[in-house]
Amino acid sequence: MSDTRETAKRIGAEEIERQKQFCAKIRKMNEGRPGGPPLAYTQTYGCQQNVADSQRLMGMLREMGCGFTQDARAADIIVINTCAIRENAEKKVFGVVGQLVHAKEKNPDLTICLCGCMAQQEVVANKIKQSYRHVDLVFGPQALWKFPELLYGVYTEKKRIFSIADEHGSIAEGLPVVRESGVKAWVSIMYGCNNFCSYCIVPYVRGRERSREASDILAEVRGLVEEGYREITLLGQNVNSYGKDLDTPMDFADLLREIDKIPGDYLIRFMTSHPKDAGQKLFETMAACSHVAKQLHLPVQSGCSRVLKAMNRGYTREQYLEKVRMAREAMPEIVLTSDIIIGFPGETEEEAMETVSLIEEVRYDALFTFIYSPRPGTPAAKMPDPASRAEKQVWFDKLLDAQNRISGELHRAYVGRTVRVLVDGESGDEAWPLSSRTHGGRLVHLKGGRELIGRYVEARVTDSNTWALFGEAL
Ligand code: SAH
Ligand code: SF4
Ligand code: F3S
Numbered sequence: 001m002s003d004t005r006e007t008a009k010r011i012g013a014e015e016i017e018r019q020k021q022f023c024a025k026i027r028k029m030n031e032g033r034p035g036g037p038p039l040a041y042t043q044t045y046g047c048q049q050n051v052a053d054s055q056r057l058m059g060m061l062r063e064m065g066c067g068f069t070q071d072a073r074a075a076d077i078i079v080i081n082t083c084a085i086r087e088n089a090e091k092k093v094f095g096v097v098g099q100l101v102h103a104k105e106k107n108p109d110l111t112i113c114l115c116g117c118m119a120q121q122e123v124v125a126n127k128i129k130q131s132y133r134h135v136d137l138v139f140g141p142q143a144l145w146k147f148p149e150l151l152y153g154v155y156t157e158k159k160r161i162f163s164i165a166d167e168h169g170s171i172a173e174g175l176p177v178v179r180e181s182g183v184k185a186w187v188s189i190m191y192g193c194n195n196f197c198s199y200c201i202v203p204y205v206r207g208r209e210r211s212r213e214a215s216d217i218l219a220e221v222r223g224l225v226e227e228g229y230r231e232i233t234l235l236g237q238n239v240n241s242y243g244k245d246l247d248t249p250m251d252f253a254d255l256l257r258e259i260d261k262i263p264g265d266y267l268i269r270f271m272t273s274h275p276k277d278a279g280q281k282l283f284e285t286m287a288a289c290s291h292v293a294k295q296l297h298l299p300v301q302s303g304c305s306r307v308l309k310a311m312n313r314g315y316t317r318e319q320y321l322e323k324v325r326m327a328r329e330a331m332p333e334i335v336l337t338s339d340i341i342i343g344f345p346g347e348t349e350e351e352a353m354e355t356v357s358l359i360e361e362v363r364y365d366a367l368f369t370f371i372y373s374p375r376p377g378t379p380a381a382k383m384p385d386p387a388s389r390a391e392k393q394v395w396f397d398k399l400l401d402a403q404n405r406i407s408g409e410l411h412r413a414y415v416g417r418t419v420r421v422l423v424d425g426e427s428g429d430e431a432w433p434l435s436s437r438t439h440g441g442r443l444v445h446l447k448g449g450r451e452l453i454g455r456y457v458e459a460r461v462t463d464s465n466t467w468a469l470f471g472e473a474l
Pocket of ligand 2: 194196197202238274
């Protein structure tokens with residue numbers, strides 16, 4: 001894909017304005033409702049990108065005059081934003097959507113919408129069309145910006161609507177948003193993925209890579225900092241590809257430098273960084289920018305070069321380890337995390353153990369670990385996969401045991417230290433009522449008063465376990 005500008009559709013301001021008019025029309029319809037404003041219930045599966053998308057959907061719902069409820073039974077409109085990354089994620093959604101048939105029987109006016117990555121797949125949309133007839137509206141991530149128009153169609157034409165055309169992806173600026181807290185915010189800097197890792201569904205459902213203009217991103221971040229947000233996470237499937245499709249030459253490191261110039265007391269995090277495109281320039285920029293957290297999520301997937309090749313990851317074990325070395329040289333305090341897939345088709349026990357040896361070598365602070373799940377339509381789903389699920393589980397458990405030990409050891413080394421943390425909310429635990437994060441993103445359960453939420457404080461770490469640190473605000 002040499003010129004993504006040609007295929008990525010930038011949604012014009014007039015089009016967004018037109019969508020706002022659909023919001024206004026729906027708001028008008030809602031104003032006359034006898035029982036007060038309709039209530040919307042949203043449920044989100046999958047990654048932060050989906051969380052960010054749901055915040056836009058909620059922004060549009062608010063403009064339509066909806067209130068929000070946490071109780072699906074009280075809802076007039078239900079929006080389920082789905083994930084297709086593993087079979088389990090899809091099964092869960094089919095279960096939830098299946099159950100909604102009863103809600104619809106009780107309340108025929110209930111509107112049920114299914115969107116996100118699952119919905120973008122034709123097989124899923126067809127299954128919903130035929131077997132889940134209580135679902136009113138189905139649309140993929142590419143059509144998110146026209147949710148108001150689609151919903152208006154459902155309301156006025158009294159028919160089911162499916163909008164899953166692969167439009168190669170779109171970029172829509174200026175959509176309204178409802179953010180979850182006043183402390184942390186998500187900012188998408190790009191959409192889609194061009195990498196086609198052989199196991200992964202994302203490029204098929206999220207379209208080709210496309211970058212937002214730097215000026216739009218900078219304006220959004222500046223606004224968030226002015227509103228008092230303390231932690232802003234930049235999102236993209238591979239943030240290191242940022243800018244490749246823009247007219248003005250700018251890469252991700254350049255973007256970080258520009259954002260870092262925005263004055264204020266805040267931290268910038270980002271995910272995800274693809275190892276093949278991460279390098280010296282990025283690490284030096286991270287080290288030099290005071291607002292950029294010294295934290296790197298650098299998914300390795302496997303520690304075996306043969307498997308990495310079959311995965312189409314574009315790096316070997318040695319090249320990956322060299323990047324880790326470079327990152328640590330630039331930032332000795334860096335907190336490193338990763339994603340791992342165990343049981344890729346054709347992986348042997350010996351190869352899986354190469355992954356265990358890699359994590360022993362790197363000593364990640366934490367890992368996100370998955371057992372391979374075949375995704376129809378991807379190349380890996382057609383590869384021979386002789387190892388049994390039970391065998392894969394044994395390898396997986398070995399990996400977890402090793403990582404739990406390493407995380408436990410690294411966490412224990414914090415005990416007795418004083419660290420600066422951002423208090424981001426309540427923990428739900430009476431003994432340690434606050435939840436907070438170190439600059440490197442490690443979770444610290446904290447003793448202290450609610451008034452600290454949203455503030456950076458010095459905390460003394462007094463205890464730790466495999467998953468978290470415990471401490472008291474000073
Ligand atoms: N763009 C990110 C990953 C997004 S998906 C990146 O390249 O790092 C998040 C994680 O889900 C992946 O890193 C991978 O570890 C896992 N994953 C993706 N497809 C999978 C599959 N078919 N089976 C199991 N895990 C998978
Ligand atoms: Fe999937 Fe690979 Fe793209 Fe990540 S980089 S979203 S794993 S295809
Ligand atoms: Fe899932 Fe789509 Fe994210 S498949 S992981 S929600 S990009």
